[in-house]
Amino acid sequence: MKKSLYTLLIYVLTFSFTGCIDVEEYNDDPQGNFEALWHIIDEQYCFLDYKAEEYGLDWDEVYDRYSKDIVSNMTDKDLFNVFDRMLAELRDGHVNLYTGFDVARYWDWYEDYPQNFSDSIQRIYLGKDYHIASGMKYKVLDDNVGYVYYESFSDAVGEGNLSDMLQELSICKGLIIDVRNNSGGQLTNASKIASRFTNEKILTGYICHKTGPGHSDFSEPYPVYLEPSNHLRWQKPVCVLTNRSAYSATNDFVNTMNQLDNVTIVGDKTGGGSGLPFSSELPNGWSIRFSASPMFDPQMNQLEFGIEPDVKVDMSSEDMDQGKDTIIERARQILSEKALH
Amino acid sequence: MKTYMLMLAGLFVFLSSVAGQETDSLQANRFVMRSTLLGVGRTQIVDTYLSPVEYTGIEGRFLHERMRMTRMLGGNVSTQSLLQANLAYAENDSKTGNEFAGMVNWSYGLHYHFRINDRLRILAGGLGDLNLGFIYNTRNSNNPAQAKAYINLTASAMAIYDFRIKKQPFTVRYQVNAPFLGVMFSPEYQQSYYEIFTLGNSHGVVNFTSVHNQPSLRQLLTLDIPLRRTTFRVGYVGDFQQSKVNNIRCHTYSHVFMVGFVKNFYLIKGKEKLQAKSPF
Numbered sequence: 001m002k003k004s005l006y007t008l009l010i011y012v013l014t015f016s017f018t019g020c021i022d023v024e025e026y027n028d029d030p031q032g033n034f035e036a037l038w039h040i041i042d043e044q045y046c047f048l049d050y051k052a053e054e055y056g057l058d059w060d061e062v063y064d065r066y067s068k069d070i071v072s073n074m075t076d077k078d079l080f081n082v083f084d085r086m087l088a089e090l091r092d093g094h095v096n097l098y099t100g101f102d103v104a105r106y107w108d109w110y111e112d113y114p115q116n117f118s119d120s121i122q123r124i125y126l127g128k129d130y131h132i133a134s135g136m137k138y139k140v141l142d143d144n145v146g147y148v149y150y151e152s153f154s155d156a157v158g159e160g161n162l163s164d165m166l167q168e169l170s171i172c173k174g175l176i177i178d179v180r181n182n183s184g185g186q187l188t189n190a191s192k193i194a195s196r197f198t199n200e201k202i203l204t205g206y207i208c209h210k211t212g213p214g215h216s217d218f219s220e221p222y223p224v225y226l227e228p229s230n231h232l233r234w235q236k237p238v239c240v241l242t243n244r245s246a247y248s249a250t251n252d253f254v255n256t257m258n259q260l261d262n263v264t265i266v267g268d269k270t271g272g273g274s275g276l277p278f279s280s281e282l283p284n285g286w287s288i289r290f291s292a293s294p295m296f297d298p299q300m301n302q303l304e305f306g307i308e309p310d311v312k313v314d315m316s317s318e319d320m321d322q323g324k325d326t327i328i329e330r331a332r333q334i335l336s337e338k339a340l341h
Numbered sequence: 342m343k344t345y346m347l348m349l350a351g352l353f354v355f356l357s358s359v360a361g362q363e364t365d366s367l368q369a370n371r372f373v374m375r376s377t378l379l380g381v382g383r384t385q386i387v388d389t390y391l392s393p394v395e396y397t398g399i400e401g402r403f404l405h406e407r408m409r410m411t412r413m414l415g416g417n418v419s420t421q422s423l424l425q426a427n428l429a430y431a432e433n434d435s436k437t438g439n440e441f442a443g444m445v446n447w448s449y450g451l452h453y454h455f456r457i458n459d460r461l462r463i464l465a466g467g468l469g470d471l472n473l474g475f476i477y478n479t480r481n482s483n484n485p486a487q488a489k490a491y492i493n494l495t496a497s498a499m500a501i502y503d504f505r506i507k508k509q510p511f512t513v514r515y516q517v518n519a520p521f522l523g524v525m526f527s528p529e530y531q532q533s534y535y536e537i538f539t540l541g542n543s544h545g546v547v548n549f550t551s552v553h554n555q556p557s558l559r560q561l562l563t564l565d566i567p568l569r570r571t572t573f574r575v576g577y578v579g580d581f582q583q584s585k586v587n588n589i590r591c592h593t594y595s596h597v598f599m600v601g602f603v604k605n606f607y608l609i610k611g612k613e614k615l616q617a618k619s620p621f
Contacts (some may be wrong), residue, residue: 021556028434036393044531175547188539194572207540210531212588219529222542236443276533279481281392285435289482292531313617 015176028283030079034070036095036282037083038063039137043213046294049090049304055091057213062089076284080104088196090290092304093247094277098251098287109244109271109306116243116268117180117316121325122149131168133161145332150193153249162196163232174335176328177257178241180267184248186263187276194256195229197238197263202226204256206300207276209293222301226256238263238337239331242309247271254307255297264334265309269328274303343530346504371410372419374621376563376574378404378491382597384429386442389590390528391478396440398431402578402597404561408621417454421468421497423447425578427595442593444474444489444582446559448518452499454620462620464499472582476593485532487591491550491584493523501621510608512565514621519558522568523550530588548586555584565603 024039026032042048042059045127051057066086070079080097083102087095125147130139135155138148146169169175177193194204206221240257242250242265251270257263282288297303305315311330319326384400387393408420429442450468457463474489499516528537529545536542548554563576580595605619 021585021590023387023389023395025395025589040393046531063356130579187535207542209529209533209536211529211545213530217530219542219544222536222540222544224540276535278483278484278531278533279392279478281394281433281438283394283434285433285437287438287480292483293533293536298451 010230026283030070030072030074031264033079033282033284033286034067034082034270037086037288038067040280040282040288041087041090041290042215044210044278044280044292045090045095045290046208046210046218046292047090047172047304048215050304051090054305057089061195062086077101080286092275092291093271093273094275094291095287099288109247109273113244114268114314115245116327117245118315118320118325119181121320121323122178124323125325125328133165134158136161136165139167140169140172141332143332143336144171145335146175147178147325147328148176149178151182153182153189153253155185155189157189157192159192159229159231162193162229165217166196166232166234172236173339174237174239176239176241176331176335178328179246179253180241180243180327181245182247182250183245183271184250184273187249187252190253190256191226191248192229194226194253194260196232197234197257197260198226198228199233199235200228202259203298204259205298205303206296207293208296221296224295226259236262237335239266239329239334240264241327242267242270242307243327244268244271244306248273251303251307252295255295255303256309258310259298264331265307265312266331266334267309267313269308269312270306272304272306351440371607373618374406374408374603374619375606376404376406376577376601376603378574378576378599378601380576380578380596380597380599382578384431384442384596385592385594386429386431386476387590387592388476388487390484391440391476392433394433394438396431396433396438398429398437398440400427400429400595402427402599404578404599404601410620411451411516413451414453418466419452419454419464420449421452422449423468425580427580427597429595437538438478438480440476440478442474444472444542444593445510446470446472447474448495450495450497454498457601460503462501464497464501466497468495468497468518469493470495470518470523483535486534488526488534491523491525491555493520493550493555495520510567514563514565515560517558517560519552520550520555521552523555524548524554525550525584525586527584527586527589545587545588550584550586554586557582557584563599572605574601574603575599
């Protein structure tokens with residue numbers, strides 16, 4: 001018995017102290033923060049391989065180029081500017097660096113394109129007598145087309161809100177769901193709304209996640225399905241309106257709706273943003289957000305750089321001068337044509 | 342993995358059944374010790390799923406313990422039930438981020454008593470160890486929190502030493518517990534809880550652990566100070582939980598100073614009688 005006691009004590013004392021699990025620590029100085037940031041992206045960012053293929057991104061080359069700009073006595077703002085430029089190499093709206101004095105961002109995915117949305121013109125369509133259900137503004141347009149504007153997927157949507165809204169619009173011959181300028185929010189809201197437009201379970205895409213720090217360390221693609229809602233479901237034609245500012249969860253919503261037979265995507269290409277963002281931080285306390293988990297369409301196509309519409313329409317300056325939204329007008333035309341068939 | 346789960350389940354059933362074999366008897370030793378302690382201390386937290394930076398802060402802890410002699414192996418075996426709950430608040434060095442953490446740990450098991458001499462006893466045995474907790478980072482996006490759920494078989498050793506200062510009896514005790522086999526929940530490296538719980542992809546979230554990926558340790562040092570009919574207990578808890586699972590590194594180091602009370606009983610047919618000389 002004493003022998004087993006000694007064995008146990010030796011086990012406890014030996015094994016318990018042998019493995020100290022620590023993380024690699026970087027100094028809180030410009031070089032240390034640079035190393036930390038570069039390694040976070042190198043090990044955790046999910047689009048390095050894809051973007052290497054797409055536009056030749058070489059993250060090792062990025063290190064070589066930007067490390068030359070790091071000097072020990074640089075100010076926080078100078079350091080931030082280097083980090084801002086380095087992160088812009090990723091061309092990703094989900095990549096942000098948050099400091100007390102500024103936020104690094106990449107917004108070229110919509111700033112370099114036509115806006116294709118005007119809230120002053122939209123106000124003409126909504127008038128003053130529109131309804132609001134949670135975050136959704138809706139009304140019946142004068143040609144008996146239902147119009148819903150959903151500005152943010154962060155606005156919580158309840159099943160009751162959706163049922164009440166669809167009930168109110170049930171007299172309409174078709175429905176416009178306008179998600180232009182909707183920069184995303186909760187994925188669960190996107191699937192909750194989309195579930196009102198299908199009568200059967202359908203495959204809408206796949207999701208992966210990184211399983212390790214290597215650029216190619218990914219899990220097997222996991223199928224994502226849309227289940228039909230148990231509540232009131234829409235059976236008539238639908239147009240989803242998009243522009244370059246439809247991003248992130250909105251991009252996911254558009255992909256989901258794009259898989260449905262009675263749905264037409266109208267407007268401009270979406271902004272993309274198909275990587276579920278995670279957060280991390282640098283030794284100096286700056287917070288970094290980055291894409292961690294890529295999502296795909298049912299054919300395993302990347303959606304990071306957006307989804308092409310079924311009907312490409314830009315807002316024309318002639319229409320805008322007349323207070324008309326070209327994209328809404330095109331959608332009304334499509335719904336009217338479909339109603340006739 | 343199924344085999345490991347069955348092995349673990351079997352061992353817990355065995356421990357429970359062995360513990361359940363004791364029967365109330367006048368011949369059996371029925372010494373019982375209960376203690377309740379509260380404490381405050383310092384904690385260091387890293388979980389790379391949330392942040393690679395260590396957070397440090399304050400921790401509050403509750404500990405309730407119950408030890409009881411059994412008739413097993415000539416009355417040399419005791420059971421121990423140890424419940425701990427802690428809550429912590431921690432910040433990063435730059436004070437730009439903060440985390441809340443909490444853990445409930447319950448362990449139950451058996452110790453064999455080696456009576457070295459009148460004053461010193463060495464106890465050795467094993468515990469089943471259940472842990473549920475969380476770490477919440479207040480500024481993260483889709484990785485705001487990490488759930489902690491793991492179950493272990495734990496090796497345990499204890500030394501109890503009685504001594505007197507000016508005829509006043511004191512008891513000092515040191516216990517160390519180290520897990521050697523277990524099962525732990527963990528998301529994969531960059532797997533979101535949305536993917537696990539909303540989409541239902543639970544692949545890889547249940548992991549086998551041992552000393553190679555969970556070299557953890559809990560130790561408890563206490564001093565019992567009798568004062569009239571009450572026994573005060575002061576102590577130190579060193580709780581070092583570590584894991585490296587699914588490429589996620591985590592450690593929580595806590596140093597907590599505890600104070601509370603101890604009660605020693607000798608049970609006779611449901612009645613509790615204070616006993617002058619307890620084996621604990």
